[in-house]
Amino acid sequence: MKLLLDTHVWLWALHDPSRLSHRVRDVLRNPANELWLSPVSTWEALLLNAKGRIRLPANLSEWLTAATAPLREAPLTHEIVLIAQQLPLPQRDPADRFLAATAQVMDLTLVTADDNLLRLGTIRTMKN
Numbered sequence: 001m002k003l004l005l006d007t008h009v010w011l012w013a014l015h016d017p018s019r020l021s022h023r024v025r026d027v028l029r030n031p032a033n034e035l036w037l038s039p040v041s042t043w044e045a046l047l048l049n050a051k052g053r054i055r056l057p058a059n060l061s062e063w064l065t066a067a068t069a070p071l072r073e074a075p076l077t078h079e080i081v082l083i084a085q086q087l088p089l090p091q092r093d094p095a096d097r098f099l100a101a102t103a104q105v106m107d108l109t110l111v112t113a114d115d116n117l118l119r120l121g122t123i124r125t126m127k128n
Contacts, residue, residue, distance in 0.1 A: 002034045003027065004074060004103045006112035007041040007095065009128055011054065014067055024111060024128045036108055037071040040098040074102050089116055 005013070005028075012019040013028055020028070027033055042064060049056040057063045076098065084094070084101035096117060103110040103123040110117060113128040 001027065001030075001032075002036065002106075002108045003126065004036045004038065004099065004106070004108040004110045005041065005071070006099055006110060006114060006117070007044045008113060009111045010037055010041055010067075010071075011045060012128075019128075021128050024126065027111070027126070035071050036074045036106070037068060038074040038099055038102050039076055040095050040102075042068070044095045074106060074108070076102070077105070080105050087120065087122065089120065091116060 009020070009024065017025060028035065045054065045056065046060065048054045049060075080098060080101045083104055084097035087097055087100055087104075089097060089100065096114065099110060099112075100117055100120055100123055102108065103125075109124040109126050111126045111128065112118060117123075118125050118127055
């Protein structure tokens, strides 16, 4: 299975795995699955850290290297940006739009707890 981790799922997997469902934990541990992360999630995590909503280690460069090492990097392409603007999402959150569009364009399953993304219907999702 090819899985794109939503930002919160990635952060929970790193820092608070108890917030993940048993199913998601098992799927993330399965070496047969490809785990993908968008640089949009990195951007979102760094913004949350800067706003004090999450706390990341002081050395962000080292943290990022370790946090992304086991994951494949999903590209952010012109096609993904175009699709992101066309998605029928109620919220204007660019991160959600980019992640959903990445899942659609790259044929990935988005692992998320976000109800708006789970109800989107134009992408495959896995509920946490």
